[in-house]
Structures are given as C-alpha cells and as structure tokens.
Amino acid sequence: MAAANCFKHGTNLPVSANLRHKQPPPRSSFIGNNGLKGNRSMVLMVGMCGGHGNGKASKRAGMIRCGRGIEDFIGGDLVRFDLGRWLSDVEEHKALAVYSPHEGGYEGRYLNRLTYQGYYFLDLSARGLGDPETTLTKVHPVCPPHLGKQPISRWYFPPEVDYRLAALPPKAKGLVVWIIEAKVLSKAELQFLALLPTLRPKVRVIAECGNWRKFVWKPLKEISGLTANEA
Incomplete structure (x- = not known):
C-alpha cells in the first residue's frame, strides 16, 4: 500500500526497492562480444599497467592459452604411454x-605389465642383502x-x-629380480647385477637406484660404468 501511495502522489520509490527488480546482465553476452564462446581452450586476459619515459601509463593485454590433453580427463596415473618402450x-x-x-x-x-608377460618376481631389499653374488x-x-x-649358530x-x-x-617367461633401495649398493655390486642376466639368461634385473619427478629408467650397465667390452 505504501508503494502504491507513492506512485499515486508522484513520489519516487527508495533505492532499495529499485534494486530488487534489477537483473544482472547474462554472462553469455560478455563471452559473445569477445568472440570466446565455444572455444575449448581456457583464455585468460591479463591487464598490465606500466610507465614509459614520457610518464604516461599504458595498458597491455596478454593472452594465455591452457591446452587440454587426454591426461586431464583420464588421469596421469592411469595412462602410461611408455609401457611399450618399457x-x-x-x-x-x-x-x-x-x-x-x-x-x-x-x-x-x-x-604389472611384466606380470602380464609371464614373468615371476623376486623382491629383495638392498639393505641387508650382503654380497649380491654370494646371496x-x-x-x-x-x-x-x-x-x-x-x-651363535650359522644356517x-x-x-x-x-x-x-x-x-x-614350465610356461613362465622368466624371473625378475626387483631390488629396492639399490642406491646404497656399491659400484662393483651394481656391475654384478648388470651382468647377472648374462650368467642366468632367464633372469631380468630391475634396481631402484633413486627418485625422480616421473618414472624413468636407464640401462644398469651405463649406471654402473660398464664398458661395451666388459658387458
């Protein structure tokens, strides 16, 4: 009734009453005006203000595009494109x-991929292994x-x-000797592990020699310093 009386006598409504009827502009209009609607890559507009020799400030806009890959949808820990090379x-x-x-x-x-190929595993820790050749x-x-x-007894x-x-x-493809904490082994012990597949043709050796940002590997002969003639 108070609002009706104000309209009747020509009195303006208070500001708080007008704000309730205002609708925010749709977001699609902003995207459409900038030509970004339907773009799959995320675009970030960065405004920078800097002074020049004449003392006038200028504005520069930079554009950063963030592309998407298959790992963004599936997960980097589930997709391993280097398993074939492994x-x-x-x-x-x-x-x-x-x-x-x-x-x-x-x-x-x-x-697990080696398990699918038919390999069996022998898991050992380099700490307390003793002499690898003897053990x-x-x-x-x-x-x-x-x-x-x-x-004191000896077994x-x-x-x-x-x-x-x-x-x-009988159908096993071979035996994989997987050694953890191999970074504590000496150079001579690593050289023996690199030569073990030569002594036992059905044996494969995997030695965890350290850590890195992602899972990488190198031939153990290169790490242990074996030359081509010694190998």
Missing part, C-alpha cells in the same frame, strides 16, 4: 636402473640373532636366484 627395453638391456617419484605407487604399473648365485650362510643368550641357504628358477612353472 617392455622392449627390458628385453633388450635385461638389467635396468629405475627412478620413481617420491610418493611411490607408479612403479606398480610397470611391474643370489651361491650357497650362503645366515647367522640368526642370538640375543646374547643363545649360542646355510640355497642360492636365491637358482632356487626360484628351478621352481618356476
């Missing part, structure tokens, strides 16, 4: 030094902890690699 390098070099991200988990994609290819002694009360175990090679199924 399999070919394992068969060609037979011993690889891998570098995985610090958060871990990415190496499982490459391990992997020879009968080696192991001294259990005596805790200060039991007598003998069969070669880790030869024992598992003998237990492989």
